[in-house]
Amino acid sequence: MKHKMSNRDKTFWAVTVPVLVLFFAFNTLPMIKGVIYSFTNYRGYGSYEFVGLRNYLDLFTDARVGKSYLFTFKYAIAGTVLVNVLSLVMALGLNSRIRFKSALRGIYFVPNILGGLVIGYIFSFIFTYILPAVGTTFHIGFLENSILASETYAWVGVLIVGVWQAVAMNTIIYISGLQTVPQEVYEASMLDGASKWKEFWSITFPLVLPFVTINLVLSTKNFLMVFDQIMSLTKGGPAQSTESISYLIYRNGMDGGQFGFQSANAVIFFIVIVLISVGQMTIMNKKEEQL
């Protein structure tokens, strides 16, 4: 007997196929094209030729690309750690017995809804003018010069803004994590007379661990892709010390005529992101199982 597709199946496929086509056309296809361009010396316009693996070989010897990876990783690691520590502390604070709880939660979330670009411009002004003014008035040496102008510390400026914005989102996620911890658990521990610190490590933390996973993966990925803050705060300077990978790909790929070379950079960047995300999730999953 001929197997007839049920109505349900037909509907399913009728929905799935166009969605897949759309996804393929604007996600997978451009990715494949990107990989192809990565083997050329294309400038984005005009003619080009295939150059084999040259772009990839160059990537590993290009000091500027290397520097951008170093910066991006330094930034992402510091950012992820800072954001997660800060937001866990904030979440604990905002979830305890305080007044104006919802108003405070609301206020602390504001940085997250504001656009990174505009926030960057505002902070750029503060770093360039307000903080040095504070430094000069009160004779605080390290503030007297704009940190954005310092090759060594400019990345800290970018980090401050990135963290300022990212903490909000992670705090909310941790708060909802803390709310899944049943109150009875605490009550039980209080009877045992456990100290606050011990209570946190032995009860709260294990229970919010799944949220730590989410937050780590989310913030690592966001920090690795930093673009808006660079664009508005430093444009990669001073001395190319704050060029993130995304910024370099945009700057030199679109503007600098390195369409092909930066495509190769993007391919490597993609692989790096996949490896990191998968790695993080595997490690955290193992941890969760252990507990």
Place this chain on the structure above:
Amino acid sequence: MMEEKKKTNWVLTIVLILGTLTVFFPLYMAFIIAFKQPSEMTNDVAGALAFPQKWSFDNFRQAMEVTDFWRSLGNSLLITLATIVLAILIHSIAGYVIGRGMAHKKSFRFIYLYIVSGMFVPFSILMMPLVKQTAQMGLGNRAGVILLYLVFYMPMNVLLYTGYLKNIPIALEEAADIDGASTWKMYWKIVFPMMTPMHATVAILTALGTWNDVMTPLVIMSGTGQNTLPLAQLNFQTQFGTNYNLAFASYILALIPILIFYIICQKQILNGVANGAVKG
């Protein structure tokens, strides 16, 4: 219940209230600078923090003119709203179909992984080919940006919807099936309304992402004469000179719409974000 009445931790409350200064200070700075005149900009702390000599909306009027504020706002609204509506319609049914299909068929399991793995694809690798591709297809405009958002947010939203689907008993659908309703009808009548909490989450997460996004409109529609609000700010920063007061007036203008929206829908937004994390 008795525990609830336990006394407020005032020390912590005060610390947290003081902490909000970190949020308010930059906004306060932006706000007063936007009202000042260039001649009022001084290099000392007291002067920088002081109120402007007079509250004049001149800077705002000028900034609106320069950045063509209403048109940029219109574009931002159009793009964000269209993306949200289409995302809710298309991603929800895609999430539903894939989620339910996954239970029986390997092929859907594969499709699910294929789409969700798109979350790891950084925009940078798609950017340059997409610029070419959208242009060739006549999509180097607002429509193209909307379409791209639909694709970019598909992995996350499909993940959210399929996750939420686990809360909806399949028995309901089977009952409808026996009644002879088509799957299509059943979906819109029964399942779609039941996913309302997730629609809110999807709408909020998508909106926050698209409203503030710079890169996609920057590469897709630059040079078309159309700006979104953030793009207008970027284009306003010329290499050859900026008037800080005008610029800050423009920043404030760019921040106001989303701030108003946030103040009105604060509760829903916070819930939506939390929801997304728990279900995701």
Place this chain on the structure above:
Amino acid sequence: MSEKKTAKKVALLFMSGIGAISLAGCGQENTDGRVEVELVSYKPEAVDAFEEIAAAFNETHDEIKLKVDSPNEAMTILKTRFIREDYPDIVAIGGDINYSNFLDADLFLDISDLAEVGMVKQAYLDMEKELELVPKDGVYALPYAANAAGILYNKEMFEEHGWEIPTTWDEFTQLCAQIESEGILPLYFGFKDTWTCLAPWNALAVGLADSDTCNQVNLGDTTFQEAYRETAVKIRQLLDYAEPNPYAYSYNDACTAFARGQAAMYPIGSYAIPQIKSANPDMEIDSFAFPANQAKEDNVLNSGIDLHFSVLKNTEKKDAVYEVLRFLYQDETVQIYLNHQGGIACKEGEFEIPVELEGMREYIESGRMADFQDHHYPSEMSVDAMIQTFLLDQGEDSVDTFLTRFDKDWKRYNRDLIRKVQKYQEEMEGTR
């Protein structure tokens, strides 16, 4: 039946989605039957000038409509448009490496049949020729306005203190020391915007290195280690006379500081004058060529093509485009542009040199000028940021580090070009 219905509904959903999207894509303007010529200018600060010119053109032409776009970050936007294959008809860009690349990509039309080409000062046509990566037949750019870079100074301040205009490097450093001793800051930089590092660099390099240095390097005849050493040493010395930490301030900050009299001199190009004047309209500014050498006779003025017009090969409206170019090259139109933007006309004729460039007059009139060195640097190499890195480097062998990197990076970024140039050279020698 219900299956068909389902399919229809799915289709409807997607159609309505696409409908909504395409609606958003609409926005085509009607040009009331006139041929529209689109000109993209890379100088957002010249938007007023071009608006006036376009208005004058459109008033006098019923058949053609001139539309001028002056977006900010115009180069990026222009390149993005080229990537999209969305070409305007005319581009108003500078005579720099971007032009060289566009030309090399075969984007431009040969306009040697345009009579106006004969009205251009020869020096500028030569400058354009030097920009061709591999020499090409034909004319691909109509030079419009040139700028000059060196030192802008606060005339009032100089007269008040009786300072003399320096003509040699020693006189210059002595002057700086003297200004400093009188409690005034001699120089101001806006190095936060890396491109401004190129202003003193170019102004020094034209006097200290050959104008075809880059080409010599491509042919293997010299290295930057040799050619740029003195320039590197001297640009570093300038820092002693500038504000502390110039990397904190942007171009705009520097223009404003100079306009407010916070420094006596500002090493920048004439393109900064409108910006400075906007901060202080009454300021009296004059200028002099950078005295890079020990002997006055060796000094050369740094002057390049700030704006020229190139026609895109793909244009289907050549006649209309030529009409626009003819209009742009009328004396009155050139004057409109100069009135707004200052600068030096590339057209032969009696155009006034702006008062601010009075101090450079003898160089301009005698043609003792050389193009900006950075017009030959590939933009992806970011020499501006390299100079900034070098200036920030406090190490003892910073000059060597910088120039070694310059040579090394140059070879890498120009690999394809060097091959092309050498191949061309071989072919030329072969035919000889």
